[in-house]
Amino acid sequence: MVRELASLAQERGCYGMWVGVDTGNDVALAVYRSAGGEDDGTCTVVTWDFG
Numbered sequence: 001m002v003r004e005l006a007s008l009a010q011e012r013g014c015y016g017m018w019v020g021v022d023t024g025n026d027v028a029l030a031v032y033r034s035a036g037g038e039d040d041g042t043c044t045v046v047t048w049d050f051g
Contacts, residue, residue, distance in 0.1 A: 002035035020045075 009017050020043070021028045029039075 002032060002037070006035065 006017060019032060019037070021032065033039075
């Protein structure tokens with residue numbers, strides 16, 4: 001499904017795509033990597049926990 005989405009995006013002129021993944025979500029990371037995705041190391045999420 002991810003490969004098909006990437007193909008459709010390219011056909012429609014998109015220059016790239018991205019997805020947010022929690023660092024501990026090894027299954028999702030494996031799926032995206034197997035579909036050609038790469039971790040570019042540029043995203044950082046800053047959070048505040050008030051709970």
